[in-house]
Amino acid sequence: MAEVLDGLLTFYSWHHALRAEKVLREGGFRVELIPAPRELSSNCGTALRLEHGRLDEALELLAARRVQVEAGHRFLPAAEAREPGPVGAGKPRRRWLVGA
Template structure:
Protein backbone atom coordinates (compact mmCIF):
# COMPACT_ATOMS: atom_id res chain seq x y z
CA UNK A 1 0.00 0.00 0.00
CA UNK A 2 1.41 3.44 -0.91
CA UNK A 3 2.35 5.83 1.89
CA UNK A 4 1.70 9.57 1.71
CA UNK A 5 4.55 11.71 3.00
CA UNK A 6 5.50 15.36 3.06
CA UNK A 7 8.99 16.35 1.92
CA UNK A 8 10.57 19.66 2.82
CA UNK A 9 13.47 20.95 0.75
CA UNK A 10 15.97 23.61 1.73
CA UNK A 11 18.27 26.10 0.02
CA UNK A 12 21.34 24.64 1.76
CA UNK A 13 22.57 21.66 3.75
CA UNK A 14 22.91 23.92 6.79
CA UNK A 15 19.13 24.48 6.87
CA UNK A 16 18.38 20.80 6.27
CA UNK A 17 20.53 19.74 9.22
CA UNK A 18 19.07 22.46 11.43
CA UNK A 19 15.53 21.40 10.45
CA UNK A 20 16.16 17.80 11.45
CA UNK A 21 17.60 18.93 14.78
CA UNK A 22 14.62 21.23 15.51
CA UNK A 23 12.01 18.62 14.57
CA UNK A 24 13.63 15.79 16.50
CA UNK A 25 14.35 18.09 19.44
CA UNK A 26 10.59 18.68 19.71
CA UNK A 27 9.97 14.92 19.83
CA UNK A 28 8.55 14.71 16.29
CA UNK A 29 9.54 12.03 13.81
CA UNK A 30 11.39 13.31 10.77
CA UNK A 31 14.37 12.05 8.83
CA UNK A 32 16.74 13.43 6.28
CA UNK A 33 16.82 11.59 2.98
CA UNK A 34 18.79 12.13 -0.24
CA UNK A 35 17.02 14.56 -2.54
CA UNK A 36 14.71 12.56 -4.83
CA UNK A 37 15.35 12.93 -8.55
CA UNK A 38 11.77 14.10 -8.96
CA UNK A 39 12.59 17.34 -7.09
CA UNK A 40 15.18 19.97 -7.77
CA UNK A 41 17.04 21.85 -5.07
CA UNK A 42 20.30 23.57 -4.28
CA UNK A 43 20.68 21.16 -1.37
CA UNK A 44 21.03 17.40 -1.73
CA UNK A 45 18.81 16.60 1.27
CA UNK A 46 15.09 16.62 2.04
CA UNK A 47 13.28 16.19 5.35
CA UNK A 48 10.66 13.44 5.24
CA UNK A 49 7.64 13.88 7.52
CA UNK A 50 4.33 12.15 8.13
CA UNK A 51 1.52 14.46 6.89
CA UNK A 52 -0.07 14.78 10.33
CA UNK A 53 3.05 16.37 11.84
CA UNK A 54 3.93 18.64 8.93
CA UNK A 55 1.93 21.63 10.23
CA UNK A 56 3.44 21.66 13.74
CA UNK A 57 6.88 20.92 12.28
CA UNK A 58 6.60 23.89 9.92
CA UNK A 59 5.62 26.16 12.82
CA UNK A 60 8.69 25.01 14.75
CA UNK A 61 10.96 25.51 11.75
CA UNK A 62 9.62 28.99 11.11
CA UNK A 63 10.15 29.94 14.76
CA UNK A 64 13.72 28.61 14.56
CA UNK A 65 14.47 30.66 11.43
CA UNK A 66 14.89 27.66 9.12
CA UNK A 67 14.49 28.68 5.46
CA UNK A 68 12.50 26.31 3.26
CA UNK A 69 12.58 25.93 -0.48
CA UNK A 70 9.59 23.62 -1.14
CA UNK A 71 6.94 21.60 0.65
CA UNK A 72 5.75 18.68 -1.45
CA UNK A 73 3.25 15.90 -0.81
CA UNK A 74 4.45 12.61 -2.28
CA UNK A 75 3.33 9.00 -2.43
CA UNK A 76 5.94 6.38 -1.67
CA UNK A 77 5.15 3.05 -3.32
CA UNK A 78 7.66 0.20 -3.44
CA UNK A 79 10.54 2.58 -2.77
CA UNK A 80 9.58 5.05 -5.50
CA UNK A 81 8.33 8.57 -4.93
CA UNK A 82 5.63 10.25 -6.97
CA UNK A 83 4.88 13.93 -6.44
CA UNK A 84 1.15 14.44 -5.99
CA UNK A 85 0.99 18.06 -4.86
CA UNK A 86 3.26 21.05 -4.26
CA UNK A 87 2.08 22.72 -1.06
CA UNK A 88 2.28 26.31 0.09
CA UNK A 89 5.30 27.01 2.29
Protein backbone atom coordinates (compact mmCIF):
# COMPACT_ATOMS: atom_id res chain seq x y z
CA MET A 1 0.00 0.00 0.00
CA ALA A 2 1.32 3.39 -0.98
CA GLU A 3 2.17 5.77 1.83
CA VAL A 4 -0.30 8.58 2.29
CA LEU A 5 1.32 11.90 3.04
CA ASP A 6 -1.24 12.78 5.68
CA GLY A 7 1.16 14.47 8.09
CA LEU A 8 2.45 17.99 7.90
CA LEU A 9 5.26 19.91 9.57
CA THR A 10 5.34 23.68 9.83
CA PHE A 11 8.46 25.72 10.54
CA TYR A 12 9.55 29.09 11.83
CA SER A 13 11.98 29.68 9.01
CA TRP A 14 12.33 28.54 5.41
CA HIS A 15 15.87 27.55 6.28
CA HIS A 16 14.52 24.88 8.61
CA ALA A 17 11.81 23.78 6.16
CA LEU A 18 14.37 23.14 3.45
CA ARG A 19 16.81 21.55 5.85
CA ALA A 20 14.07 19.27 7.18
CA GLU A 21 13.26 18.21 3.63
CA LYS A 22 16.89 17.26 3.07
CA VAL A 23 17.47 15.57 6.44
CA LEU A 24 14.25 13.53 6.22
CA ARG A 25 14.82 12.53 2.60
CA GLU A 26 18.32 11.37 3.48
CA GLY A 27 16.75 9.48 6.40
CA GLY A 28 14.51 7.53 4.04
CA PHE A 29 11.29 9.50 4.49
CA ARG A 30 8.98 10.41 1.64
CA VAL A 31 8.42 14.14 1.91
CA GLU A 32 6.94 16.92 -0.18
CA LEU A 33 7.36 20.65 0.26
CA ILE A 34 4.14 22.62 -0.08
CA PRO A 35 3.11 26.22 0.56
CA ALA A 36 2.08 26.25 4.23
CA PRO A 37 -1.70 26.28 4.75
CA ARG A 38 -2.41 29.75 6.02
CA GLU A 39 -4.66 28.54 8.85
CA LEU A 40 -1.80 26.52 10.34
CA SER A 41 1.11 28.89 10.33
CA SER A 42 1.95 32.48 9.69
CA ASN A 43 5.61 31.79 10.22
CA CYS A 44 7.32 30.37 7.22
CA GLY A 45 5.54 30.03 3.90
CA THR A 46 6.76 26.51 3.32
CA ALA A 47 5.56 23.32 4.99
CA LEU A 48 6.55 19.69 4.60
CA ARG A 49 4.17 16.79 4.00
CA LEU A 50 5.05 13.33 5.25
CA GLU A 51 3.38 10.15 6.49
CA HIS A 52 1.63 10.97 9.75
CA GLY A 53 2.41 7.53 11.12
CA ARG A 54 6.12 8.38 11.03
CA LEU A 55 5.75 11.85 12.55
CA ASP A 56 7.35 11.04 15.90
CA GLU A 57 10.22 9.28 14.20
CA ALA A 58 10.69 12.29 11.95
CA LEU A 59 10.60 14.74 14.86
CA GLU A 60 13.23 12.71 16.65
CA LEU A 61 15.56 12.75 13.66
CA LEU A 62 15.05 16.49 13.14
CA ALA A 63 15.74 17.25 16.80
CA ALA A 64 18.95 15.22 16.62
CA ARG A 65 20.02 17.28 13.62
CA ARG A 66 18.98 20.53 15.32
CA VAL A 67 16.25 21.34 12.81
CA GLN A 68 13.60 23.48 14.49
CA VAL A 69 10.00 22.49 13.88
CA GLU A 70 7.06 24.74 14.72
CA ALA A 71 4.37 22.03 14.90
CA GLY A 72 3.20 18.72 13.48
CA HIS A 73 -0.27 18.30 12.00
CA ARG A 74 -2.49 15.56 10.60
CA PHE A 75 -4.51 15.79 7.44
CA LEU A 76 -8.07 14.58 7.86
CA PRO A 77 -9.59 12.99 4.74
CA ALA A 78 -12.75 14.63 3.41
CA ALA A 79 -15.10 11.94 4.63
CA GLU A 80 -14.01 12.33 8.25
CA ALA A 81 -14.04 16.08 8.10
CA ARG A 82 -17.71 16.39 7.26
CA GLU A 83 -19.01 18.44 10.09
CA PRO A 84 -21.38 21.29 10.66
CA GLY A 85 -19.65 24.57 11.34
CA PRO A 86 -19.98 28.28 11.04
CA VAL A 87 -18.37 28.31 7.63
CA GLY A 88 -19.70 26.13 4.82
CA ALA A 89 -22.02 24.30 7.19
CA GLY A 90 -22.84 20.76 6.13
CA LYS A 91 -20.39 20.81 3.20
CA PRO A 92 -17.56 18.29 3.13
CA ARG A 93 -14.40 20.10 4.23
CA ARG A 94 -10.88 18.85 4.06
CA ARG A 95 -8.92 20.18 6.97
CA TRP A 96 -5.75 19.87 8.91
CA LEU A 97 -5.91 18.93 12.54
CA VAL A 98 -3.74 21.46 14.30
CA GLY A 99 -1.11 20.01 16.54
CA ALA A 100 -2.20 16.42 15.92
